[in-house]
Amino acid sequence: MAEPINIYKRGNQAIITTNGETYVIPVDQWASFLNSDNLHQKVLTQIESLEPKEFPANSLAQFDPPLGNLELWGAGVTYNRSREARMEEAKKSGGESFYDRIYEAERPEIFFKATSNRVVGSGYNVYIRKDSDWDVPEPELTLFINSKGIIQGFTIGNDMSSRSIEGENPLYLTQAKLYDGCASLGPSLFVPQDLTNFVAEIELVIIRNGDVAFQGKTSSSQMKRTFEELVEYLFRECVFENGCFLMTGTGIIPSDDFTLQVNDEIRISIDPIGTLVNVVARRD
DSSP, rough: OOOOOOEEEEETEEEEEETTEEEEEOOOOOHHHOOOOOOOHHHHHHTTSSBBOOOOOOTTOOOBOOOOOOOOOEESSOOOHHHHHHHHHHHHTTTTHHHHHHHHSSOOOEEEOOOOOGGTTTTTTTETTTTTTEEOOEEEEEEEEEEEEEEEEEEEEEEEHHHHHHHHHGGGGGHEEEEEHHHEEEEEEOOOOOOOOOOOOEEEEEEEEEEEEEEEEGGGGGSSOOOOHHHHHSSOOOOBBBBBEEOOOSOOOTTOOOOOOTEEEEEEEEEEEEEEEEEEOOOO
16 A cells, blocks of 8 residues: 655645655646645656655744645534534624534535635744734644545644634624634645545644643544535535635634733644644734
């Protein structure tokens, strides 16, 4: 059986790791490079005549998000923990029943998360809004889906959320979710040969002043929705010329008395994708 592949993006290069070796492919059009009926085989074919390289220096510091200029979408309330948290934050506005109903509904919550210029990679800052006083990261397994609606790989996503804004009124969801530096992806795009039955064990650690301020774990096996179900609804009336990325929802949400602070370090780990690392900032 062929080994799985991890694809890292740095500038106009695709850094490929597989079977303990590293290869570098120059890529002019990242979206076209990713969009394939069989991305795993496509990459193996491109590296078969290449000589292995050293994994790049500063490899744990910074990588570009692996989406290029593709769109990033999100799915909400796919875990019971998310339903509970959303119901609690929406009590003041009287909107708590919305989240209970969407969890049980046939149609999932699908929303547009960000254009590529508002998404950062591992090693870069994510941002909290100046007009929000309750902010959390949302660690999520994220799918890369090709233009035909077929899942081709997996990465780690951080869906930054302003809970105070969304909790004030569910109609403020877009402002709570979509702003500059509102998401991060990476560090790699994991492409196994067998894309079925992939289960992600997800861990979130938040470091504050050198100490662990929050830690939590979940598994994508706890999702109420299947990956294919989410993809089917996303592609019902949308055409993606080169595919897109879809965050699949979070099962880790800190308690209501926790909020992110500037300089917090967020570490989200999924083996074998790696660890997505970002530091929290706020624009003046």
